Each structure stands twice: as structure tokens, then as C-alpha cells.
Amino acid sequence: MAPLQKRALYSLGIGITLAIVLIIVVILKDINTFDEDLGFRLIVYALWVGVPLSYLIVVNLTLRKPEQIDERDKLIMAKAPKIQYLVILFSLVAWTIALTEAFSDQGQVPVIYLTLIMISTLIISTIAQSVGILIGYGRGAGNGQDC
Amino acid sequence: MAKTARISNRIRRLRFDTDEMTQEELAIRAGCTRQTIIALEQGKYVPSIELAFKIAKAFAVTLEEVFQYEDLAK
Numbered sequence: 001m002a003p004l005q006k007r008a009l010y011s012l013g014i015g016i017t018l019a020i021v022l023i024i025v026v027i028l029k030d031i032n033t034f035d036e037d038l039g040f041r042l043i044v045y046a047l048w049v050g051v052p053l054s055y056l057i058v059v060n061l062t063l064r065k066p067e068q069i070d071e072r073d074k075l076i077m078a079k080a081p082k083i084q085y086l087v088i089l090f091s092l093v094a095w096t097i098a099l100t101e102a103f104s105d106q107g108q109v110p111v112i113y114l115t116l117i118m119i120s121t122l123i124i125s126t127i128a129q130s131v132g133i134l135i136g137y138g139r140g141a142g143n144g145q146d147c
Numbered sequence: 148m149a150k151t152a153r154i155s156n157r158i159r160r161l162r163f164d165t166d167e168m169t170q171e172e173l174a175i176r177a178g179c180t181r182q183t184i185i186a187l188e189q190g191k192y193v194p195s196i197e198l199a200f201k202i203a204k205a206f207a208v209t210l211e212e213v214f215q216y217e218d219l220a221k
Contacts, residue, residue, distance in 0.1 A: 001182070002180055005182070068180060069180075070178070070179040070180050070183050070198075071179065071194070071195050071197075071198055072179070072180070072182070072183045072186060072192055072194075073180065073183075137182075139191075
């Protein structure tokens with residue numbers, strides 16, 4: 001397995017784990033208690049910091065081996081954001097539609113959703129990038145002249 | 148868009164002819180990863196000009212002896 005492929009798998013693992021943690025936290029804690037419940041807020045803030053930090057430490061610092069990355073890896077990395085942008089765009093559209101439908105009668109959206117949108121976007125971005133890289137390895141990078 | 152050309156290679160054959168050179172050894176000589184050599188042999192990847200020259204140099208042959216260009220538009 002190529003080092004970048006391994007890195008993408010680790011990223012995918014981190015992303016899915018954090019997504020599960022976020023879903024469990026939201027299910028177990030009543031989302032409407034965010035403003036009053038300090039413990040709930042701290043868990044959400046910890047996730048806020050934990051997502052980029054764990055990605056940075058595990059993926060970028062421990063798995064980064066620039067000397068083991070060649071032109072094909074670079075090509076796959078360059079193509080991965082195409083999937084990433086698309087998935088992020090659709091997730092934001094989904095959030096917009098869901099929140100509009102849920103809170104249109106109240107005329108305002110609870111503050112917690114700002115944080116949830118940002119955390120979920122970060123997690124989705126990480127997962128989508130990893131999936132994009134893994135698809136690149138599975139399908140073949142194509143033409144090295146595109147580097 | 149339909150492909151107008153196909154680039155094939157004889158890397159597997161040349162490795163066999165060069166005392167069964169391993170994929171790892173060729174990768175080191177050409178300055179790429181073993182996975183890229185695997186992808187090249189499977190026809191899943193077409194290398195850049197630079198890598199193509201490095202692979203040819205690793206076998207001490209010309210570029211045309213490793214890579215073949217076939218014009219499909221004809």
C-alpha cells in the first residue's frame with residue numbers, strides 16, 4: 001500500500017470516528033440545552049479543536065513522508081479535491097434546506113447549529129478527501145502528463 | 148471523450164530480461180514508488196516524460212523500447 005493511500009485510510013478512520021462521536025453526542029445530549037449545559041458545550045468545543053488537531057497530528061506529522069510520494073501520488077492528490085468540493089457543497093445545501101424547513105416558522109436558527117455545521121463540514125471534508133484519494137488509487141490516476 | 152491514442156509498455160518483460168529485476172528495485176532506480184510500477188505494468192497509469200526516461204535509463208534501453216505509442220484515430 002502506498003504511503004499516501006495509508007494516510008488516506010487513517011484520515012478516513014479519523015473522520016468516520018469523529019462523525020460517530022458527533023452523532024452520539026447530539027443524540028445523547030438534548031440539542032436545545034446547548035446554551036445552558038456547560039458540559040455539552042465543552043464536548044462540542046473539544047470536538048471543534050479535536051477534529052483539525054487529530055488530523056494534523058496523526059496524518060500530517062506522523063504519516064508525512066514526502067520522499068515516498070511520487071508523481072502518481074501527486075496527481076491523485078490533485079484530483080481528490082474535485083470530490084471534496086462537491087460533497088461539501090451538497091452537505092451545505094442539505095444543512096440549508098434542513099434548517100430552513102425546521103426553523104422557518106420561528107424565523108431564527110439556534111446558535112448550536114453554526115458550530116454543528118462547521119464541525120460536520122470539517123469532518124465531511126476529511127472523509128471526502130480520503131475517499132477521493134482512495135478512489136484515485138482504485139481507478140488509476142490516468143496520465144502522468146497532467147502533473 | 149474517446150481516447151485517440153494508447154500508450155503501452157514492456158516493463159514487465161524488460162524486468163524479466165534484466166535478471167528478474169524486482170518492482171522495488173526498478174522503483175528505486177526510477178525514483179518512484181513500487182505502487183506506481185505496479186500501476187504502470189497493469190496499464191492503469193501513463194507516466195510523465197521524465198519518469199518514462201528514468202525507467203528507460205534504469206533498463207539501459209531507449210524510450211521506444213519501453214513505451215509504445217499507438218494512434219487509435221487512424
